[in-house]
Amino acid sequence: MATRRPASQLGIDRADVRRARTLARQVGKPIVDLATRHTTVSVERATLRLAGLGGADPDGTPWVNRLTDAVRADVGLEHGVSLPVWDALLRGEGDDLLTLAQKAAAGSVTFRVPEGKDATRARTASRRAVGAGIKQIDRQRAAREKLIAKVGDAPSKPWIYLIVATGDIHEDIPQAQAAAREGADVIAVIRSTGQSLLDFVPEGATREGFAGTYATQENFRLMRAALDETSRELGRYVRLTNYASGLCMPEIAALAGLERLDMMLNDSMYGILFRDINPIRTFVDQRFSRQVHARAGIIINTGEDNYLTTADAVEAAHTVTTSQLLNEYFAKEAGLEDWQLGLGHAFEIDPEVPDSFRLELAHAMLARELFPDAPLKWMPPTRHMTGDIFKGYLLDGFFNLVGALTGQGILLVGMMTEAVVTPWISDRDLALQNVRYVMNAAGKLHEDFRPAPDGFIAQRAREVLGEAIALLQEIKDDTDSAGDPPLLAAIADGTFGLMKRPADKGRGLDGVARKARDYYNPATEILEGDA
Amino acid sequence: MSLIRPYGDTTGDGMVQLSFTLPIEHSKVAEGAAVQLANKMGMDPALVVHAKPMGEGFTFFVVYGRVNHLVDPSTVEVVERDYPLLTPKEANASIKRSLRRRLTVVGACIGTDAHTVGIDAILNIKGFAGEKGLEYYREIKVVNLGAQVSVPQLVEAAREEKADAVLVSQVVTQRDAHLLNTREMSAAFREAYPAARRPLLVVGGPRFDETMADELGVDRVFSRGTTPGEVASFIVHRLTQEKAS
Numbered sequence: 001m002a003t004r005r006p007a008s009q010l011g012i013d014r015a016d017v018r019r020a021r022t023l024a025r026q027v028g029k030p031i032v033d034l035a036t037r038h039t040t041v042s043v044e045r046a047t048l049r050l051a052g053l054g055g056a057d058p059d060g061t062p063w064v065n066r067l068t069d070a071v072r073a074d075v076g077l078e079h080g081v082s083l084p085v086w087d088a089l090l091r092g093e094g095d096d097l098l099t100l101a102q103k104a105a106a107g108s109v110t111f112r113v114p115e116g117k118d119a120t121r122a123r124t125a126s127r128r129a130v131g132a133g134i135k136q137i138d139r140q141r142a143a144r145e146k147l148i149a150k151v152g153d154a155p156s157k158p159w160i161y162l163i164v165a166t167g168d169i170h171e172d173i174p175q176a177q178a179a180a181r182e183g184a185d186v187i188a189v190i191r192s193t194g195q196s197l198l199d200f201v202p203e204g205a206t207r208e209g210f211a212g213t214y215a216t217q218e219n220f221r222l223m224r225a226a227l228d229e230t231s232r233e234l235g236r237y238v239r240l241t242n243y244a245s246g247l248c249m250p251e252i253a254a255l256a257g258l259e260r261l262d263m264m265l266n267d268s269m270y271g272i273l274f275r276d277i278n279p280i281r282t283f284v285d286q287r288f289s290r291q292v293h294a295r296a297g298i299i300i301n302t303g304e305d306n307y308l309t310t311a312d313a314v315e316a317a318h319t320v321t322t323s324q325l326l327n328e329y330f331a332k333e334a335g336l337e338d339w340q341l342g343l344g345h346a347f348e349i350d351p352e353v354p355d356s357f358r359l360e361l362a363h364a365m366l367a368r369e370l371f372p373d374a375p376l377k378w379m380p381p382t383r384h385m386t387g388d389i390f391k392g393y394l395l396d397g398f399f400n401l402v403g404a405l406t407g408q409g410i411l412l413v414g415m416m417t418e419a420v421v422t423p424w425i426s427d428r429d430l431a432l433q434n435v436r437y438v439m440n441a442a443g444k445l446h447e448d449f450r451p452a453p454d455g456f457i458a459q460r461a462r463e464v465l466g467e468a469i470a471l472l473q474e475i476k477d478d479t480d481s482a483g484d485p486p487l488l489a490a491i492a493d494g495t496f497g498l499m500k501r502p503a504d505k506g507r508g509l510d511g512v513a514r515k516a517r518d519y520y521n522p523a524t525e526i527l528e529g530d531a
Numbered sequence: 532m533s534l535i536r537p538y539g540d541t542t543g544d545g546m547v548q549l550s551f552t553l554p555i556e557h558s559k560v561a562e563g564a565a566v567q568l569a570n571k572m573g574m575d576p577a578l579v580v581h582a583k584p585m586g587e588g589f590t591f592f593v594v595y596g597r598v599n600h601l602v603d604p605s606t607v608e609v610v611e612r613d614y615p616l617l618t619p620k621e622a623n624a625s626i627k628r629s630l631r632r633r634l635t636v637v638g639a640c641i642g643t644d645a646h647t648v649g650i651d652a653i654l655n656i657k658g659f660a661g662e663k664g665l666e667y668y669r670e671i672k673v674v675n676l677g678a679q680v681s682v683p684q685l686v687e688a689a690r691e692e693k694a695d696a697v698l699v700s701q702v703v704t705q706r707d708a709h710l711l712n713t714r715e716m717s718a719a720f721r722e723a724y725p726a727a728r729r730p731l732l733v734v735g736g737p738r739f740d741e742t743m744a745d746e747l748g749v750d751r752v753f754s755r756g757t758t759p760g761e762v763a764s765f766i767v768h769r770l771t772q773e774k775a776s
Contacts, residue, residue, distance in 0.1 A: 274656050426591045
């Protein structure tokens, strides 16, 4: 570490922190190696999207899917689609990607893996085309920085994060603008239930969804344009969030970069554990998506809060720490910097548990100390929110207080009507009043507050770190008969929460291919080479 | 004492509290409008104790007041669910107690329907509406076959897994596809299994009518808004009851 940190308030031994990070690296490295040896249909489709191929056929199947499937049928996926596709273009099979995709879908193009000079030419052409998309991502990053410099940034931390989710993008827009006017610094558009399991990205502006709105390039564009307008009106840049998760993680990351989204939900293991997506597919897709996020200046949000919605928040506290350490390793390996790591954690301890507030504070302080430069994402209570909105309002107040005391970067606003209704206009306003009151009354309390050196909070934080180190050690020592990397073996035998997810099962496995010797992907080359 | 009134701090005072938002800028007129609404709802007198502008053109009110209505609990009619709602813990305990093994559920979207939203909301650990899916239940083994599963494939999978219950989700309703598919499915199971050994057949989707179970030849139909807990409770109730009888 370059700068000297102040001594730990929790009495944490620096050697323990180093040990935890070393273990995370030892557990993560074999997974990275595995990821670099494979590609997936979604990585290849994301590459085509970066080269400018969009749109869908009359049945709504995106052209990137049609083209990738056609290439795969002819020459397999293991060479990547770039060489066969640009080789076909150079052979005059189509004037552009769209024409080629249409012809390929009709079965009138035969793809081959070019060799020699043909391969070199295809390489150069594909790199030029994909490079244009990455330039566009660079331009969007610069545009964000310029707009922030011009209209101003969110005035204080934590950034206030509010959700909209009507299913209809044209309904979401005025709601998002209203939420921004009411004080939101970050707007998240919740996705339609189940989009994570679609192996394609829907096309166009959508007006129907299930408990959320589909993530599409056009929806991204419309919402960002609306929030730009609102940012200018309010004199502060309002950030936009969506989800790079599920089977199309790399494609959605690419679209987010192209359309200047500012934050993306992107967890290393969420899809495996909670959506039964194949572990290898997830790790390959995740690495590519994080490389894109790194380039685009997007802040990722990880999903540790989910662990606490299924397991006991006291017993499983160390799984959050473990996951944060792994997420940090994978993120940095992919090129993300500390300021881009919105590592997640949540206020989910049963309020009936004695000292629940002190436990919450201990866990949150631990996260703050372990990741001093990351904008942690603090998630409100959901599990113990009932129809008792009065009690829920108090619980949210205590949640906000922990947020204030531990310098959270991103605060998802808790609603007292959680588990009752999708938030009403008054629920949102009352929730924001709650946040403002706490920040105004106690926002600087951390200047005065020091936990007793060997008190309950400090001891609890050290205990959780100790358990996390033990768990990482256990993962590192895990094995399976196939000789998979230890983390895969650990995921397979149910180390994380409740789910056993073997490496050879789960959704999307048929979209994974081991790279051939001549595999080529210009996007990866540019993203890794220019990093 | 059969007739009762709300209770604030004195028997019979009839006091209630109410909060709501009106789409109107805050003003004296707005507060009067809030009182008028409360009056129409039977609150008289009604006292606006809090009024606050919210967003542009909206005002939030808290109103306290007295209602004159009497309620008679003896005339309340309740539609009882025919199975108790169980928490995951209770469901697990019940399965352990009466089956003494894990309960196996096979789920699928049949026909050409590619919408796995429904089946995933019920089965995936992620769940729906704040409830965890059936995968979360330790004593339930979930086999989710996904989309576009043919009826023979489903029957075969059910046999192979020795399914206790089969869950089918249907979202697409063009030309009554959901009804036709369901009838085909239930007929196939009747043909493939002796009546006593047939797994429990449960079908769900947003356009189903919950009263159509008999007509479709299934044990239960679930409609829009059904949560995983309801499905789990029903399955556990029926299967553990069967064992008991």
